[in-house]
Amino acid sequence: MKKSILAAAVAALIAASTGAALADDVKVGALMGITGPLANFIPPILNAAKLAEADVNAGGGILGGQNFVLVVADGQAAAQPSVDAASKLVNLENVAAIMGALSSGATIASANAVSIPNNVLQVSPTATSPAVTDIKDNDYLYRIVPSDNYQGQVLANIVLDEGLNKVAVAYVNNDYGVGIANTFKASFEEKGGTVTAFEKHEDKKNSYRGELATLASSGADALVVIAYAGGSGAKIVKQSLENGFFDRFIGTDGLRDDLLIEQVGPEALATSFFSSPTSPGENPAADALHKRFDETYGEGSDKPFVDQTYDATMLIALAIEKAGSTDREAIKAALREVANAPGEVVGPGEWEKAVKLIAAGKDINYEGAAGSHEFDDNGDVAGFIGKFIVDGDSYKQIAVFE
Amino acid sequence: MELPGIAFYIVAFLTMGGIYAILCLALNMQWGFGGLFNAGIAGFYAVGAYTAAILTSAGSSAHLGGFDLPIVVGLICAGIASGIVGWAIARICVRLKADYLAMASIGIAEIIRLAIVNEEWLTNGSLGISRIPRPLEAFYSGRAAEVVFVVFVWLIVAVTFLVARRLQQSPWGRVMRAIRDNEETAASIGKDVQRFRTETFVVGSVFMGVAGALSAHYFKFFSPDATEPLLITFLAWVMLIAGGSGNNLGAIAGALAIWAIWSLTEVVTQQLPPDWATRSSYIRMLLIGLLLQFVLQRFRSGLFPEKSPKLRISREK
Numbered sequence: 001m002k003k004s005i006l007a008a009a010v011a012a013l014i015a016a017s018t019g020a021a022l023a024d025d026v027k028v029g030a031l032m033g034i035t036g037p038l039a040n041f042i043p044p045i046l047n048a049a050k051l052a053e054a055d056v057n058a059g060g061g062i063l064g065g066q067n068f069v070l071v072v073a074d075g076q077a078a079a080q081p082s083v084d085a086a087s088k089l090v091n092l093e094n095v096a097a098i099m100g101a102l103s104s105g106a107t108i109a110s111a112n113a114v115s116i117p118n119n120v121l122q123v124s125p126t127a128t129s130p131a132v133t134d135i136k137d138n139d140y141l142y143r144i145v146p147s148d149n150y151q152g153q154v155l156a157n158i159v160l161d162e163g164l165n166k167v168a169v170a171y172v173n174n175d176y177g178v179g180i181a182n183t184f185k186a187s188f189e190e191k192g193g194t195v196t197a198f199e200k201h202e203d204k205k206n207s208y209r210g211e212l213a214t215l216a217s218s219g220a221d222a223l224v225v226i227a228y229a230g231g232s233g234a235k236i237v238k239q240s241l242e243n244g245f246f247d248r249f250i251g252t253d254g255l256r257d258d259l260l261i262e263q264v265g266p267e268a269l270a271t272s273f274f275s276s277p278t279s280p281g282e283n284p285a286a287d288a289l290h291k292r293f294d295e296t297y298g299e300g301s302d303k304p305f306v307d308q309t310y311d312a313t314m315l316i317a318l319a320i321e322k323a324g325s326t327d328r329e330a331i332k333a334a335l336r337e338v339a340n341a342p343g344e345v346v347g348p349g350e351w352e353k354a355v356k357l358i359a360a361g362k363d364i365n366y367e368g369a370a371g372s373h374e375f376d377d378n379g380d381v382a383g384f385i386g387k388f389i390v391d392g393d394s395y396k397q398i399a400v401f402e
Numbered sequence: 403m404e405l406p407g408i409a410f411y412i413v414a415f416l417t418m419g420g421i422y423a424i425l426c427l428a429l430n431m432q433w434g435f436g437g438l439f440n441a442g443i444a445g446f447y448a449v450g451a452y453t454a455a456i457l458t459s460a461g462s463s464a465h466l467g468g469f470d471l472p473i474v475v476g477l478i479c480a481g482i483a484s485g486i487v488g489w490a491i492a493r494i495c496v497r498l499k500a501d502y503l504a505m506a507s508i509g510i511a512e513i514i515r516l517a518i519v520n521e522e523w524l525t526n527g528s529l530g531i532s533r534i535p536r537p538l539e540a541f542y543s544g545r546a547a548e549v550v551f552v553v554f555v556w557l558i559v560a561v562t563f564l565v566a567r568r569l570q571q572s573p574w575g576r577v578m579r580a581i582r583d584n585e586e587t588a589a590s591i592g593k594d595v596q597r598f599r600t601e602t603f604v605v606g607s608v609f610m611g612v613a614g615a616l617s618a619h620y621f622k623f624f625s626p627d628a629t630e631p632l633l634i635t636f637l638a639w640v641m642l643i644a645g646g647s648g649n650n651l652g653a654i655a656g657a658l659a660i661w662a663i664w665s666l667t668e669v670v671t672q673q674l675p676p677d678w679a680t681r682s683s684y685i686r687m688l689l690i691g692l693l694l695q696f697v698l699q700r701f702r703s704g705l706f707p708e709k710s711p712k713l714r715i716s717r718e719k
Binding site for chain 1: 407417528533633
């Protein structure tokens with residue numbers, strides 16, 4: 001019995017290793033942290049990548065009608081397994097490029113250990129750490145979300161525009177919280193505001209009353225919360241309200257979660273506002289994409305990083321089409337050409353049009369659902385930050401900052 | 403799938419596998435020779451990784467660093483720093499019986515992790531340290547650099563193995579085994595049990611630090627999320643138990659075998675239909691669990707069970 005199980009396992013391994021892709025597939029790796037700490041975010045993100053894959057194939061395929069195939073790999077949102085997963089994508093699956101990873105630590109480690117030495121283009125839809133900017137990547141690593149530094153600066157402007165000069169800051173002690181909080185503080189104070197208290201906290205505790213009492217005694221007009229709603233953010237807001245510490249909150253994209261409204265109710269958040277990376281003001285292409293997304297998968301188009309993941313996958317596909325082959329060097333060289341102006345604008349769902357333009361030798365400029373994606377020398381984008389308020393049981397965008 | 407691709411997958415596999423092999427050999431010194439239940443491996447790994455990162459990385463205003471020292475110096479210092487931490491902990495905890503030592507070491511690893519996350523001037527906190535160099539980077543780039551690094555890692559595996567074997571075969575190793583198997587008897591013939599235990603704990607910690615340093619150089623970036631206990635402490639323990647605790651070759655074999663299970667299961671689950679992408683990752687976790695069960699049940703004392711080295715008794719007298 002045992003032997004037959006073993007034999008079956010070996011047979012499966014052999015079949016797996018020889019069952020390589022059909023000749024007519026163009027493979028791109030999707031390095032996702034499916035089973036790690038980010039597991040909650042994964043289903044809509046994966047659907048966004050699949051929607052992009054389906055759009056390419058429905059629009060006539062890639063490189064003259066070949067099948068565009070995403071190979072999903074699980075990096076568990078940690079460095080060691082992400083490096084291992086990326087190595088399998090590059091060496092065994094022989095992918096043309098990699099979309100991912102999600103967390104910054106996993107992205108940097110997999111790029112340094114796998115993508116850059118193997119000359120594989122890697123585009124992360126979600127890595128926001130400022131450290132991504134400085135990597136010596138020979139131009140192989142890109143991301144299509146603005147660095148946390150950027151959101152911190154914009155948030156400082158938004159808060160000052162509201163007429164708030166004295167705020168306290170509570171931020172979660174991880175790369176997300178620390179990154180935004182530090183740039184927010186520097187930028188806010190430089191522009192004349194006062195940060196009365198600046199406290200970091202650990203995620204997933206039951207009570208934050210101790211920290212909140214300290215923050216409240218500092219005499220601030222409002223509390224800036226830089227944390228994930230599901231981790232500590234919603235609890236901080238709830239406990240502040242219950243104990244009368246604060247009644248006005250300013251949150252980042254981590255807090256801008258339906259969960260927050262469910263837990264404290266819309267009335268309590270009437271004067272609060274939120275910042276989040278967003279699409280440019282009027283973006284019919286994004287609206288159409290969201291509609292198609294919800295039709296295909298039922299729900300989830302408003303979830304975090306759906307737009308970015310779709311765009312990252314689409315940009316890689318366009319770069320491959322532009323390169324005219326799966327030559328990894330050529331793909332890297334083509335990414336900036338298809339993403340940056342000048343060129344004829346193409347958007348989400350316009351794959352067929354893009355292919356025709358490329359075939360005609362025209363320059364194209366992909367303007368995505370999450371922004372226009374103009375890469376600078378470091379492979380970063382400026383992006384847009386939206387200002388959101390609570391409207392009923394969801395959020396409404398009232399202004400966009402660049 | 404092409405041949406060069408498979409070859410370079412094996413290079414990447416052996417790099418991570420080699421780092422785990424060092425970790426596993428180090429744990430073997432503590433548990434296999436000395437019977438010391440260290441459940442805080444991730445802490446020593448982190449100390450080593452951060453020491454090497456701070457000493458060898460290019461300058462940064464965000465944290466202590468910018469010493470730009472040679473990598474070998476960084477590795478030695480990583481071992482020393484981790485050894486000093488190990489010594490301090492051993493002084494406090496080594497008298498504890500196995501299960502209490504396990505609890506104490508979990509706690510200490512957590513203290514180290516929190517210190518790393520919070521002492522931003524030293525480690526840049528949760529943002530991590532970047533621009534950590536690799537050996538001979540100036541001369542080799544791209545895939546050649548991968549090969550250079552795997553050779554470097556396995557040279558250190560070889561050094562660790564030779565040290566471990568020498569320790570095991572020496573009179574010191576015999577005393578350690580005696581203490582492990584029967585503390586009172588060893589004490590009754592005049593062996594200083596605490597001193598021997600402290601020594602073995604420190605030696606093991608040194609090599610755990612070296613393993614951490616190597617992974618910092620491999621990723622060229624190190625942040626607290628690379629010290630996840632599941633991927634360091636837990637995995638090193640499974641590797642040692644599967645390979646055969648007390649046997650140095652077993653430690654290396656166990657590291658490679660378990661890392662192969664960890665890595666290759668994904669190749670299998672990737673063959674499932676693409677619609678199953680999320681599910682297949684969880685199926686893989688299930689498969690890993692099943693295979694670990696299988697290995698641990700099938701090979702109770704490990705792939706290579708412990709063999710006591712032969713005594714060479716001199717007959718000249």
